[in-house]
Amino acid sequence: MLSAVRYYSFPLLLALMLHAIAVWMLAVGWNPSSDTSKVVKPKMIMAKLLVLEAKATSKPVVAPPAPVSAPVAKPKPVEKPKPDPAIERRKKAEEEAAERARAEAERQQRLAELARLADSDLTQAMEDESTTLQQGNEVIVAQSYQLAIYDLVRRSWSRPPSARNGMQARLLVELIPTGDVVSVTITASSGNAAFDRSAEQAVGRAGKFDVPEENAIFERYFRSFYFLFQPEDLLR
Numbered sequence: 395m396l397s398a399v400r401y402y403s404f405p406l407l408l409a410l411m412l413h414a415i416a417v418w419m420l421a422v423g424w425n426p427s428s429d430t431s432k433v434v435k436p437k438m439i440m441a442k443l444l445v446l447e448a449k450a451t452s453k454p455v456v457a458p459p460a461p462v463s464a465p466v467a468k469p470k471p472v473e474k475p476k477p478d479p480a481i482e483r484r485k486k487a488e489e490e491a492a493e494r495a496r497a498e499a500e501r502q503q504r505l506a507e508l509a510r511l512a513d514s515d516l517t518q519a520m521e522d523e524s525t526t527l528q529q530g531n532e533v534i535v536a537q538s539y540q541l542a543i544y545d546l547v548r549r550s551w552s553r554p555p556s557a558r559n560g561m562q563a564r565l566l567v568e569l570i571p572t573g574d575v576v577s578v579t580i581t582a583s584s585g586n587a588a589f590d591r592s593a594e595q596a597v598g599r600a601g602k603f604d605v606p607e608e609n610a611i612f613e614r615y616f617r618s619f620y621f622l623f624q625p626e627d628l629l630r
Contacts (some may be wrong), residue, residue: 551596
């Protein structure tokens with residue numbers, strides 16, 4: 395009996411609750427059709443909006459595929475032909491021969507230049523020596539005539555009483571190729587008029603000197619020359 399009561403008590407309680415809810419709804423004037431439509435319709439609209447929004451926002455953006463470029467074929471390296479050893483040896487031999495020929499040409503040129511310089515120096519040395527010898531001969535000839543003129547003037551000069559050792563008069567004497575005196579000029583006075591005048595008279599008394607016949611020697615040494623008068627030299 396107790397088990398039967400426990401078995402049917404829960405369904406009975408549930409039925410009583412349902413009837414109580416129904417009575418309450420009728421009491422408050424609830425219209426099931428109108429309320430249901432009001433409640434359900436917004437839910438359907440919201441559901442539709444949510445579905446549309448979900449479709450609009452959930453659509454993935456797919457980027458267009460990138461173009462695939464065709465692979466560029468790399469050019470194959472050009473293999474250089476291997477040099478022929480025989481050609482290389484011949485080329486090296488030709489280069490060495492050309493270098494030896496160039497060095498030999500330079501050596502010959504240097505030898506020729508040295509020979510030319512040696513010949514030039516030898517020729518110049520011979521010319522200088524010849525000139526020196528010629529000038530030496532001319533000097534010897536000129537000195538012999540100068541000594542003769544000196545001796546002639548010394549013998550022609552009369553020293554004045556006022557002459558003293560240390561006095562000297564310098565005279566410029568000019569001749570013509572015959573040896574005749576054409577001019578006597580005192581270029582440096584002794585300070586004593588009698589001494590200077592006696593020097594001029596000594597040259598004038600000589601009047602003419604022996605001179606070389608060679609015109610070159612005469613022009614170089616006797617056309618005009620200086621005569622220095624000193625008592626200790628001219629009077630012995």
